[in-house]
Amino acid sequence: MTESATNNSKSSAKGILLKIVRNQLFIPLAALLLLVLFNLFTDPGFFDIVLKPSSTGSLILSGNLITIIDNASELVILAIGMTLVTSASGGQDISVGATIAIAGSTVLRIVKTQASDIPGGKFAGIIIISFLLCVVVSAAFGAFNGALVAFFKIQPMVATLILFTAGRSIAAWINNNDNISINDNRFGYFGNFIPGIPVPTPVFITVICLIVIAVVLKLTNLRLYSQSVGINASSSRLNGINPKMIKLLTFVILGVCVAVCGFIKVSRTSSITYSVIANNIEMDAILAVALGGNNLGGGKFNLTASVIGAYVIQFLTTTLYKFKEIDSSSISAYKAVVVILLIIISSPYIRKRFDDLKNKRLAAKAQANVGKEAN
Amino acid sequence: MKKFVKMLVSSALVAAMAFGMCACNGGNGGATQAPTQAPAPTESATDAPADTTATGELIKVGIINNDPNESGYRTANDKDMKETFTKENGYEASFFYSLKNEDQIAAAQKFIQDEVDYLLISAAGTSGWDGVLEQAKKAGIKVILFDRTIDASEDLYEASIVSDMAKEGQQAVDWLASQGLSEYKILHIQGVMGSSAQIGRSGALNDKVKAEANWSIVKQQTAEWSEETAQQIVQAVIDSGEKFNVIYAENDNMAKGAVAALDKANISHGVGKDVIIIGFDCNSWALKELKAGNWNYDGQCNPFQAKYIDEIIKNGAKQKVVIMEEKGFDAKTITDDDVAKYGI
Structure with a gap:
């Protein structure tokens, strides 16, 4: 296809354009651009970023853009794990919201026992212990989901339905259903700002997660293996890959992502409400994967596209919150309309039709050129 | 053989899960139902044995509530109920929890069969209760609604204790x-x-x-x-x-x-x-x-409706709808x- 485009010097510019349009990143980026333009048009001050003191006295950056990048953190981290799970198992984990509640509850279970005036070193120790424990717990729940999917061949959505329904009760049980509120200001650093650093901490955590996963994908065969398992599990088994282990592994990775999200979530408000924490986040995470143009049936994936998809969703949410005219009860409907449009445009089917159309036109043109030369 | 092992493992897993569900409700000391489970027989909160004749002087109440995990409000409400309807206060209470209306109705039918004296209901949904409340009336069981009202004729219940x-x-x-x-x-x-x-x-x-x-x-x-x-x-x-x-x-x-x-x-x-x-x-x-x-x-x-209910059971209802006193601080x-x- 590209050959036919480059063969023809006249349409080389068109060829590049085509290449861009056909790129998986195009749809989420275009959606992002559309939202940016829309906001710029309706409110020129939307992208203003100012440096001003917070209530703790240190300077912090604030503005819509910062808020979006900050609030999208959990979604971006989840999108990483969800993309891998989607790729390897050909299904989605719908229990992430509930397991975030479990992860957050685990963190608070450890932290709540400590007095608020303990010295910094000891406090750091407690945070590290609580975080590690929360990673272990989340990974275990991820492994539970993964085992059901990999060994018992249960549809991922059905397998994760168990924790989707039971997870929030488990989270409440971990803390005896107590209303917890941590008084130590330092606990809020991870979901808000560290004094003296003007950028929200979740942004750093997200960047670290992205770097880690990029390195892992670069240095290991995870990408190749999960894609091949997702495309054809039995032929990958014949080629020496263990599809069960790969599926299990992706669910465990998602579990670790969930642990990080849970930690950020409880740190944001220093408390937890078991029934509503990270409510419906699983749907947004799946949406991010779909918006990135990834095939929800498994196989090839593009992590960058999912991550941009996650930012698009948060951008949309914040944009809708900002509009005074939008009534509370109809906000979900507005979101749904935009999402439906984006999902349809980015669906593999439409993209393929789009490609076919372009190819046909190019082929016709090439034919015409051949005809001209012959004349 | 391999199949057999697989079956064994899967049944063990199911058992472990069922245990996990029971365990997660253990913290609330009741018989909370996970929404996916079918209505199961309710569990008596008192330590009294099945011998009802010996505890004949106790007032038997069947309490149908929403899941205590729902909110801090519900947790406080459930705790209040448990503290009020005790043996010391002359009650033999059984509890049932669900966020699903149909499960609650099924539990109400079970309580009617068990011949409780009072049925206390915080309904998950407003409709569908007429049939079971009529059954209760025929059986001579008095119904008191708390926290939430339902769409049913006022004759079918003694009183309704609500927040405004x-x-x-x-x-x-x-x-x-x-x-x-x-x-x-x-x-x-x-x-x-x-x-x-x-x-x-x-x-x-x-x-x-x-x-x-x-x-x-x-x-x-x-x-x-x-x-x-x-x-x-x-x-x-x-x-x-x-x-x-x-x-x-x-x-x-x-x-x-x-x-x-x-x-x-x-x-x-x-x-x-x-x-x-x-x-x-x-x-x-x-x-x-x-x-x-x-x-x-x-x-x-x-969330503290229990004392109002206690008052009604012991002294009779003075009005159909009791609006609780609520403060602002x-x-x-x-x-x-x-x-x-x-x-x-």
């Missing part, structure tokens, strides 16, 4: 009006749209804003009882540069999220500060915030005793 959410909202709005600000610019964070708490608490404020020239709503948005969403909404308003001096959040958690956003933006809040904070439900931690002067007002949503006048007594 509209009154809660009205009390808060009246308090706000008494503050005498020259201008009210209100950021209104709503609960789940259509819930009775949301309708009642929003209604009073909306009416007042319509009636007064110097009251205006800067932003009205639902955060669906979630603190993080409330935080995002307030953040969005702050970023847009709009000014406000009141945050009217329809529960404590959303007020907390809103305050977190204010703290981030260095906007002062509380007694004598830039922004007035109003919350509802009277969680202990919220009342402590109130006591510390970080918030201004917290409206009670009374001002940060300036709240005492440590209030925090201890009314915090949930």
Whole structure:
């Protein structure tokens, strides 16, 4: 296809354009651009970023853009794990919201026992212990989901339905259903700002997660293996890959992502409400994967596209919150309309039709050129 | 053989899960039902054996409630029930929990078969109860509704003990009006749209804003009882540069999220500060915030219906609908005793 485009010097510019349009990143980026333009048009001050003191006295950056990048953190981290799970198992984990509640509850279970005036070193120790424990717990729940999917061949959505329904009760049980509120200001650093650093901490955590996963994908065969398992599990088994282990592994990775999200979530408000924490986040995470143009049936994936998809969703949410005219009860409907449009445009089917159309036109043109030369 | 092992493992896994579900309810000491499970026989909360003749002098009550994990309100409500309907107070109580209406109705039928004396119901849904309540009436079982009303004829139940959410909202709005600000610019964070708490608490404020020239709503948005969403909404308003001096959040958690956003933006809040904070439900931690002067007002949503029910069972119902007394606390006048007594 590209050959036919480059063969023809006249349409080389068109060829590049085509290449861009056909790129998986195009749809989420275009959606992002559309939202940016829309906001710029309706409110020129939307992208203003100012440096001003917070209530703790240190300077912090604030503005819509910062808020979006900050609030999208959990979604971006989840999108990483969800993309891998989607790729390897050909299904989605719908229990992430509930397991975030479990992860957050685990963190608070450890932290709540400590007095608020303990010295910094000891406090750091407690945070590290609580975080590690929360990673272990989340990974275990991820492994539970993964085992059901990999060994018992249960549809991922059905397998994760168990924790989707039971997870929030488990989270409440971990803390005896107590209303917890941590008084130590330092606990809020991870979901808000560290004094003296003007950028929200979740942004750093997200960047670290992205770097880690990029390195892992670069240095290991995870990408190749999960894609091949997702495309054809039995032929990958014949080629020496263990599809069960790969599926299990992706669910465990998602579990670790969930642990990080849970930690950020409880740190944001220093408390937890078991029934509503990270409510419906699983749907947004799946949406991010779909918006990135990834095939929800498994196989090839593009992590960058999912991550941009996650930012698009948060951008949309914040944009809708900002509009005074939008009534509370109809906000979900507005979101749904935009999402439906984006999902349809980015669906593999439409993209393929789009490609076919372009190819046909190019082929016709090439034919015409051949005809001209012959004349 | 391999198949057999697989089956063994899977059944072990199922057993482990079932255990996990029981375990997660163990903390509440009751027979909470996970929504996926079919209605199972309810479990008696008392230690009394099945021998009912020996405990004949005890009043048998069957209590049907929502899942205590639902909210802090429900937890407090359930605890209150358990503390009131004890053997010492002359009751033999059985509990059933579900967030699903049909499960609750099935449990009510079971209680009728068990020949309880009273059926206490906090219904998950408003409809579908007529049939089972008629059965109860035929069997001579008295029904008392608490916390939530249902769409059924008033003859079918003895009394209904409820909160008046509209009154809660009205009390808060009246308090706000008494503050005498020259201008009210209100950021209104709503609960789940259509819930009775949301309708009642929003209604009073909306009416007042319509009636007064110097009251205006800067932003009205639902955060669906979630603190993080409330935080995002307030953040969005702050970023847009709009000014406000009141945050009217329809529960404590959303007020907390809103305050977190204010703290981030260095906007002062509380007694004598830039922004007035109003919350509802009277969680202990919220009342402590109130006591510390970080918030201004917290409206009670009374979960303690048990003593009203106890009164009705022992002395008869004086009226069909009993509206509970509910307080509103001002940060300036709240005492440590209030925090201890009314915090949930």
